[in-house]
Amino acid sequence: MQRATFFDHLILWLGILFLITPIWILFASSTHTVETIIQEGMQWIPRLEGLSSYKTALTSAIGFTDTATGMRMLWNSTIMGVGFAVGKIIIAMTAAYALVYFRIPMATFLFWIIFSTLLLPLEVRIVPSYEVVSDLGLLNSYTGLILPLIASATATFYFQQFYKTIPDELLEAAQLDNANAWLFFKDILIPLSRTMMAAMFIIMFVVGWNQYLWPLMMTTEEAYYTIVMGIKNFLSVATEGRVPEFNLIFAMVILAMLPPVLIVIVFQRWFIQGLVESEK
Amino acid sequence: MAKQVQFSNSWVPYVFIAPQLLIIAIFFFWPALQAFYLSFMLEDPWGLSSTFVWFENYQTLFQSSEYLYSFIFTIGFSAIVVFLSLMISLVLAVKANSVLRAQRTYRVLLTWVYAVAPAVAGVTAYFLFNRHLGLFYDWIVATGWNFAPETKAFDSMAMLTLMAVWKQVPVNFVFFLAGLQSIPKSVREAALMDCESNMRRFWTITFPLLAPTAFFLVVINITYAFFDTFALIDTLTQGRPGGSTTSLVYKVYQDGFLGADLGLSSAQSVLLMVLVMALVMVQFRFVERKIHY
Numbered sequence: 001m002q003r004a005t006f007f008d009h010l011i012l013w014l015g016i017l018f019l020i021t022p023i024w025i026l027f028a029s030s031t032h033t034v035e036t037i038i039q040e041g042m043q044w045i046p047r048l049e050g051l052s053s054y055k056t057a058l059t060s061a062i063g064f065t066d067t068a069t070g071m072r073m074l075w076n077s078t079i080m081g082v083g084f085a086v087g088k089i090i091i092a093m094t095a096a097y098a099l100v101y102f103r104i105p106m107a108t109f110l111f112w113i114i115f116s117t118l119l120l121p122l123e124v125r126i127v128p129s130y131e132v133v134s135d136l137g138l139l140n141s142y143t144g145l146i147l148p149l150i151a152s153a154t155a156t157f158y159f160q161q162f163y164k165t166i167p168d169e170l171l172e173a174a175q176l177d178n179a180n181a182w183l184f185f186k187d188i189l190i191p192l193s194r195t196m197m198a199a200m201f202i203i204m205f206v207v208g209w210n211q212y213l214w215p216l217m218m219t220t221e222e223a224y225y226t227i228v229m230g231i232k233n234f235l236s237v238a239t240e241g242r243v244p245e246f247n248l249i250f251a252m253v254i255l256a257m258l259p260p261v262l263i264v265i266v267f268q269r270w271f272i273q274g275l276v277e278s279e280k
Numbered sequence: 281m282a283k284q285v286q287f288s289n290s291w292v293p294y295v296f297i298a299p300q301l302l303i304i305a306i307f308f309f310w311p312a313l314q315a316f317y318l319s320f321m322l323e324d325p326w327g328l329s330s331t332f333v334w335f336e337n338y339q340t341l342f343q344s345s346e347y348l349y350s351f352i353f354t355i356g357f358s359a360i361v362v363f364l365s366l367m368i369s370l371v372l373a374v375k376a377n378s379v380l381r382a383q384r385t386y387r388v389l390l391t392w393v394y395a396v397a398p399a400v401a402g403v404t405a406y407f408l409f410n411r412h413l414g415l416f417y418d419w420i421v422a423t424g425w426n427f428a429p430e431t432k433a434f435d436s437m438a439m440l441t442l443m444a445v446w447k448q449v450p451v452n453f454v455f456f457l458a459g460l461q462s463i464p465k466s467v468r469e470a471a472l473m474d475c476e477s478n479m480r481r482f483w484t485i486t487f488p489l490l491a492p493t494a495f496f497l498v499v500i501n502i503t504y505a506f507f508d509t510f511a512l513i514d515t516l517t518q519g520r521p522g523g524s525t526t527s528l529v530y531k532v533y534q535d536g537f538l539g540a541d542l543g544l545s546s547a548q549s550v551l552l553m554v555l556v557m558a559l560v561m562v563q564f565r566f567v568e569r570k571i572h573y
Contacts, residue, residue, distance in 0.1 A: 008375040015372045016389045019446065023396070025415050026404050042407065042415045095300035102293035103286045114300065117308050119556050120315075121507045123529050124549045127536040128311035128318070136306075151307035156300065171286075181292045210397035212511040217537070228397045232515055235403065246413065253403055260395035265388055272387075275394070275451070276458050 023257070030054070030250035037246045050247070057251040061222075062234045068222035070255055077209050077226040078259070083146040084208025085201045092155035092200075093193065097185055099156075100163040101171065114153045122149065123213060130217055140221045149214060155200055158277055162196050163189070199274030202267050206260045227256040312553075318546035330543070337547035346523060347531070347548075353437075354527045358505035360441055362498060365448040370494075372449070373456035374482065387457065394450040398508055402515025405443045429517070433524035436517050440525055443516065444509050451504075452497055459493035460486070499563045503556070528552060 029042040031050025036043065058070040095114065099107060122129060129148055138144030166189070174184045190197075209228070216229040225233065231252055264271045287293075319337055323330040341347050376386045408416040409429060420427040429436040463486065471485040510529050513519065519526035519534065526534065528548065536545025 008378055011375050012372060012379070012386055012390070015368070015449070016386075018368075019390065019393045019449070022401075022404050022408055022416075022446070025408060029407075037413060041413050041418065044415075091300040091303060094296040098293035098297035101287055102296075103288055104293050104297075110297065110301070114304065117304055118560060120308070120312050120549070120553050121556075123507055123510050124532055124552050125308075125311045125315050126533060127542060127545060128314035129307065130537075131314070132307065132311050147303060148307040151303045153300075153304075181287050181296075184287075185296075206395050210395075210399070212397060212399035213514070213533070228399050231403055232399060235406075246407075250407070253400055257396045257400050260397070261392050264395040265392055268384070268388055268391070271391075271394075272454055272458070275454055 023254075026250050027254050030247050030254055032247060034243055034245060034247055038244070053247040053251045054255065057248045057255060060248075062237055062245070062248065062252075068225045068230060068234075070227070070252060072223070073225050073227035073230045074255065074259070076224060077228065077256075079142055080145055080211065080215070080226050081205040081209035081260075083142060084149055084211075085204035087146055087150045088155050088204050089197055089200055091150065092153075092159050093190075093197075094185075095156050096159035096163055097189065100160055101181070101184075114156055117151060117153045122152075126213065126217065133218065140219055140224050142224075144218055145215055145224070145226075146208075149208065149211060155204065158200065159193070159196070162193065166192060195270070195273070196277075198267075199270040199277065201274075202263060202271045203274035206264060209260050227252070231256055315546040315549045318542050319550045321543050321546075323542055333543070337543045338551075340544060341547055341551070346526075349523070350526050350528055350531050353525065354506065354529075357437065357441065357444075357509075357525075357527065358502055361444045361448065361505045361509075362501040364441070365445045365452055365501060366494065366497060368445065369449045369452035370456050370490075373453050373460055374486070376453075376457055377460040390453050391450045393447065394454075396447065397511065398447060399511035399515050401443055401447050402512040405439065405512075405516050409439050429521075431521050433521055436521060436525050440509075440512065440517055443512055444505065447512070448501060448504055452501070455493055455497055455500075456490065459490050463489050496563070499559055503559060506552075506555075 025042050025044065028044055028046040029037055030053055031046040031048075032043050033050070058074075061067060061069045061072075098104065099111060104110065133139060133144045133148060136144075138147075170188060171184065174188060179187070209226075211226070212228050212232075215224075215226045216232065219225055219229070222230075231249070234252070235249065320332055320334060321330040322333040322336060372390060376383060376390065379386060405416075408414045409420075409427075411417055411428075411430075417427060427435050429439050467485070467489070471481050475481040475484065506527070507529055509527060510533070513525060513527060513530050514533075517525045519530055529552065532545050532548045532552065535541045535548065539545075
């Protein structure tokens with residue numbers, strides 16, 4: 001291999017700069033006072049004492065009622081991210097298990113049924129989906145937030161492919177030991193899938209956390225606002241006030257991206273694995 | 281293809297597959313069929329009754345210049361976003377692959393943007409390009425460009441494209457880097473022996489070996505540019521000025537949810553479904569071919 005030159009590093013740093021600049025300016029500006037932002041525009045250099053705007057953003061409610069504080073919205077987003085990831089992994093693992101390890105007469109048909117969900121993302125069937133959830137009385141509930149988003153097959157294929165790589169001998173051995181279907185799943189497949197589950201969890205958590213349109217339509221009560229969609233709603237409230245609280249909004253935007261970004265950085269290896277595998 | 285050895289219980293598999301099928305039936309097939317059904321219906325303006333109108337909604341769509349514009353915009357926008365984000369990430373991945381030390385650091389620094397929600401990226405850009413507050417706005421104006429995304433379609437599109445590329449570079453980077461690292465060391469060493477020029481070696485050896493990854497990424501990126509840019513558009517331009525940044529997916533939402541024209545919106549959903557189906561088929565054909573590489 002050839003050694004990287006100075007020029008190579010320069011290009012890489014330009015790329016990093018391209019990615020980080022918008023977020024850095026937003027962060028730096030969030031630590032300035034509203035007056036500075038209005039008079040001089042957004043800022044490059046953060047102020048240490050300005051970090052208090054994060055405390056305000058976390059604890060004070062910006063909306064019309066006093067329920068939607070930053071903390072509350074972060075909590076809702078966490079429930080949404082975790083619920084989405086766990087729900088998706090459970091139904092995907094069990095469905096893939098049924099498809100791979102059992103002789104089902106309609107296996108091909110069921111496969112295509114599940115596969116066809118890839119054809120129509122939620123954005124496109126949003127209005128009828130909204131009506132179904134509203135008919136079921138699930139508006140403004142965590143169930144209504146999470147379940148419709150789970151109705152897709154990406155993770156199912158991922159686990160299906162993975163199960164196929166597990167040697168047949170394992171099942172033969174288990175059958176000799178008189179293990180039934182549930183025991184095989186619980187004691188052999190789940191422990192074998194641990195890394196895969198972790199990788200999938202990281203990706204799905206980020207995807208669930210970042211949902212925007214669905215929670216925007218689903219939630220009218222501020223108590224159920226997630227932070228990603230809450231920002232949009234509070235944008236108008238905060239900017240139409242006599243003194244628009246830009247620093248709080250900026251802090252809120254930073255808070256909205258912080259948890260998923262941290263997870264992707266800390267669990268980098270699983271994240272890469274999950275991303276590459278789930279898109280295949 | 282299923283396993284050689286399998287369980288042969290009669291009802292157990294259905295218990296395992298039931299949760300997925302149930303959720304898909306209620307939250308996917310029911311709404312999707314409704315969209316299909318509604319695309320043949322015309323609702324009166326008060327939403328009280330609707331009549332079966334065969335293909336009238338589709339006809340309206342095909343004759344609508346707005347829809348045609350939105351179609352052209354989506355194709356053009358997608359092409360530019362796909363091209364730019366693939367080029368930038370390919371360059372970055374090639375450079376990162378040649379770095380021996382600190383490669384992990386570079387990888388982390390070039391991938392974290394994946395975790396930023398499109399809506400959050402949109403709000404960020406909204407402020408950065410804001411006439412009164414934004415630093416980016418100041419910089420652009422300082423170059424002599426009379427930047428006005430509120431009124432000029434080109435400026436609005438440029439802003440949207442920049443953010444869409446920004447958001448997509450990390451994903452492509454991950455895949456390109458993985459593709460580069462899967463090229464066997466022996467091949468790279470042989471290439472190094474035979475070919476002095478860096479550029480030539482890249483175009484004759486590395487690039488052809490990366491072609492499967494690149495092709496797969498084109499499909500993924502088109503899907504991204506079509507669907508996942510929704511939140512970006514909604515937070516940044518809302519289709520302004522004058523509908524010039526309204527993508528096909530955004531139009532489904534505008535007509536169906538904001539405009540309450542369910543029939544027309546559903547017809548658009550069905551057309552989009554056909555488009556996605558075509559994309560998936562291309563991807564599948566390619567996956568089959570990949571085995572021969």
